[in-house]
Amino acid sequence: MRIFSNRSKKIGMHPGALVPVAEPKSTPVTITIVNYDEQSIDEFSTQNPDDCLRFKDKPSTTWINIDGVHDPAIIEKIGTSFDLHPLTMEDILNTCGRLKIEDFDNYIYISINMLFYDESTGETNGEHVSIVFNCNTLITFLENPGDVFNPIRERIRANKTRIRKLGPGYLAYSLVDAIIDNYFVVLEKIGETVADLEDELILEPDRKTLSQLHSLKSEMIFVRKSVWPLRETISIWGRLDSELITDHTRTYLRDAYDHIIQAIDMIEVYRDMLTSMLDLYLSSVSNRMNEVMKVLTIIATIFIPLTFIVGIYGMNFEHMPEIKWRFGYYMVWGIMITVAVWMLTWFRRKKWM
Numbered sequence: 001m002r003i004f005s006n007r008s009k010k011i012g013m014h015p016g017a018l019v020p021v022a023e024p025k026s027t028p029v030t031i032t033i034v035n036y037d038e039q040s041i042d043e044f045s046t047q048n049p050d051d052c053l054r055f056k057d058k059p060s061t062t063w064i065n066i067d068g069v070h071d072p073a074i075i076e077k078i079g080t081s082f083d084l085h086p087l088t089m090e091d092i093l094n095t096c097g098r099l100k101i102e103d104f105d106n107y108i109y110i111s112i113n114m115l116f117y118d119e120s121t122g123e124t125n126g127e128h129v130s131i132v133f134n135c136n137t138l139i140t141f142l143e144n145p146g147d148v149f150n151p152i153r154e155r156i157r158a159n160k161t162r163i164r165k166l167g168p169g170y171l172a173y174s175l176v177d178a179i180i181d182n183y184f185v186v187l188e189k190i191g192e193t194v195a196d197l198e199d200e201l202i203l204e205p206d207r208k209t210l211s212q213l214h215s216l217k218s219e220m221i222f223v224r225k226s227v228w229p230l231r232e233t234i235s236i237w238g239r240l241d242s243e244l245i246t247d248h249t250r251t252y253l254r255d256a257y258d259h260i261i262q263a264i265d266m267i268e269v270y271r272d273m274l275t276s277m278l279d280l281y282l283s284s285v286s287n288r289m290n291e292v293m294k295v296l297t298i299i300a301t302i303f304i305p306l307t308f309i310v311g312i313y314g315m316n317f318e319h320m321p322e323i324k325w326r327f328g329y330y331m332v333w334g335i336m337i338t339v340a341v342w343m344l345t346w347f348r349r350k351k352w353m
Contacts, residue, residue: 006310025053027066030145035060038164043157055137056082061167062137065158067145069093075141082107082139084132092141095128099229101237107134108244110172110199110233113226114148114179117189124186124219126226131175135167135244140175148182149175169249176234177256183227183263190219194273201277205284213278220271227267230260233326298352302343306336 029203035042037060055062069075069092079089088109091097102109110131119122130141141151152174155163163174197212237245238253245253313322313332321330 026330027068028073029066029074032065034063034156036164037061040277041157041164049074049081052078053081055185059136061171063168063171064139065138065147065149066141069095069141069143072267078139082132082134082137084109088132092130092132095143097128098235099226100276101240102226102234103240103242107132108172108237110176110237110244112176112230112233114142115183115186115226117186120188122193124190124223126222129179131172133172133244136168138171138175148178152178165300166246166248167243167244169246170252171199173249173252173256177252177259179262180230180259181269182254183260186223186268187263187266190216190223190270191266194270194277198273198277201284203282205281210281212273213281217271217278220267220274224264224271227260227263228230231264234260243296249302277342292353302340305339305343309339310335311328 030045031049031052032045033043033052033055035055035058040060051066052062064078066074066078067124070333072093075092078084079086079092083106085104087137088104091111095273097111099111100114101111112129112131114127114129115124115319116127127143127147132139132141152163152171158164163171182316193216195218197209200209201213216301234253234257238257239252309332312318322331325331
């Protein structure tokens with residue numbers, strides 16, 4: 001889970017300096033190209049950014065997916081080839097930057113976070129995704145291989161689908177919609193964890209439960225930070241006065257806006273639940289402590305008169321008639337047992353135990 005970025009590398013540099021914020025990697029950058037129209041599709045992978053230029057001026061739609069933004073030379077090569085502004089290339093390398101959308105007249109840039117739920121660790125991880133599209137080309141920049149776009153790829157491979165007929169603007173919406181749909185998958189997993197933790201909290205809370213509560217609260221802060229800004233991004237996207245956005249796409253953007261509002265509502269509900277669960281945990285621990293103290297208090301209260309009796313007959317005065325009485329020992333025991341039984345009966349009638 002990443003919240004803060006390593007921005008110290010960029011201190012003192014000029015705007016648009018291509019300095020990767022992400023940690024350096026030894027894996028090569030992989031480029032996947034899908035060129036399609038209504039009748040045909042051409043799909044292949046490469047590591048040479050020059051292969052992207054073959055489809056630059058074709059009337060068909062080209063989707064260029066780049067896995068890995070740790071090599072500034074490749075980002076600069078592709079950015080220069082497709083006339084991207086230096087600030088856009090800087091934002092692509094800044095994998096911890098603010099989510100946003102920008103209109104540069106000849107292209108639109110979208111910054112968004114993609115979330116994944118790790119089943120093995122039960123943690124939510126995020127990945128920065130940059131989307132750039134113009135009249136016939138869409139480029140996606142991902143930090144690592146692996147994404148949630150496989151359903152989109154399958155729709156492109158299928159014949160006579162809406163996505164094959166429409167341009168990069170609709171493709172950009174489809175990719176963002178896939179990311180939003182995956183938010184619900186992640187939130188459902190978090191919801192299951194919250195429900196299990198709530199059951200554990202009611203039955204027998206312990207320090208492990210408190211640790212899980214704090215971990216989930218931190219996780220929800222990260223998810224909220226990743227999802228909340230997308231509300232503004234999609235709202236601005238639908239209002240942009242750009243030829244790259246058709247009225248047909250705007251209709252679907254309104255649907256995506258409704259979905260992101262629903263996801264935000266789920267996040268707020270889970271945050272409220274976790275806050276209530278933390279209060280419930282503290283109340284439960286306090287109640288358990290009160291129960292323990294009540295038992296100890298009852299025991300101490302019962303032994304107060306018994307200690308008083310024992311203290312009296314523990315004195316070393318010579319003239320104490322009960323000391324020399326044959327049945328004095330048994331009499332004292334009888335008095336103490338009677339007092340203890342009477343006090344227990346009285347506590348039960350008062351419903352103190």
